[in-house]
Amino acid sequence: MNFILTHWVSTLTLQEFVKNPDAPCCVFVLVNGIAINGERRLAGHAGISHKSMFNCGFQDVSKRAIPMNDKLETYRSKRDFHSTREPSGNSGRRKGGRRFVIQKHDASRLHYDFRLEIDGVLVSWAVPKGLSTDPGEKRLAIRTEDHPLEYLDFEGVIPKDEYGGGTVMIWDTGPYRNLLANRGKDSHSMEDSLEDGLIEVWLDGEKLRGGFALKRTEGGKKPRWLAIKMKDEHADARRNPVSTETKSVASGRDLDEIAREEANEQVGLT
Numbered sequence: 001m002n003f004i005l006t007h008w009v010s011t012l013t014l015q016e017f018v019k020n021p022d023a024p025c026c027v028f029v030l031v032n033g034i035a036i037n038g039e040r041r042l043a044g045h046a047g048i049s050h051k052s053m054f055n056c057g058f059q060d061v062s063k064r065a066i067p068m069n070d071k072l073e074t075y076r077s078k079r080d081f082h083s084t085r086e087p088s089g090n091s092g093r094r095k096g097g098r099r100f101v102i103q104k105h106d107a108s109r110l111h112y113d114f115r116l117e118i119d120g121v122l123v124s125w126a127v128p129k130g131l132s133t134d135p136g137e138k139r140l141a142i143r144t145e146d147h148p149l150e151y152l153d154f155e156g157v158i159p160k161d162e163y164g165g166g167t168v169m170i171w172d173t174g175p176y177r178n179l180l181a182n183r184g185k186d187s188h189s190m191e192d193s194l195e196d197g198l199i200e201v202w203l204d205g206e207k208l209r210g211g212f213a214l215k216r217t218e219g220g221k222k223p224r225w226l227a228i229k230m231k232d233e234h235a236d237a238r239r240n241p242v243s244t245e246t247k248s249v250a251s252g253r254d255l256d257e258i259a260r261e262e263a264n265e266q267v268g269l270t
């Protein structure tokens, strides 16, 4: 068998990986044309031990290694990329943009995932009731693990037995601006806002527009924030987009259609 190692994504060198079977890392290899993307145990699934990987002609490209984005460690540790079609975040997509996405997620409990592109990842909150356009409505937002930038485009079905199993819809997406950028004498980055626990952003989505504030009210492992519509020309107490605008801005489909079409795809009907 010829193994060709195409990517090495780890905080370790390949030698360290081979020497230390317990070290946490993430590998992306091409084995006889099949991409294996995920944790060490996936290499095991493909019938290769890490020792035999090294002995069977893996080319050591660790010097050209892509540094692993440590912010995604929790995200990766929760998922088996063999069975879910969610992105692993190894594509090396560049940071620099300012986009947001709100995904409607029909998991064990229906909720909305609000994600802001900050410093190369999607900083994420689970918002049980979704965002409101009414400045009088505070919506609970629970901070969850950072997601890879590729998640901006993810719509589909996560298998039932996987983490977050259920249908995911791109409910809204677009660019955003940091409204606190010019706060004080020095420039105030989104990272600063996250740390301070106060974010003010201008969303240019299809469903949601205008200023939105997020305020941290409780720290801990899953910090609690409140999301509130700021008062501006886009504030509207009568609109209730969460209940009246239920289709994907990416595909025009509702949750049922996404689930049905994905199921058909899997059994080869389409």
Ligand code: MN
Pocket: 105, 107, 111, 112, 113, 126, 164
């Ligand atoms: Mn979710």
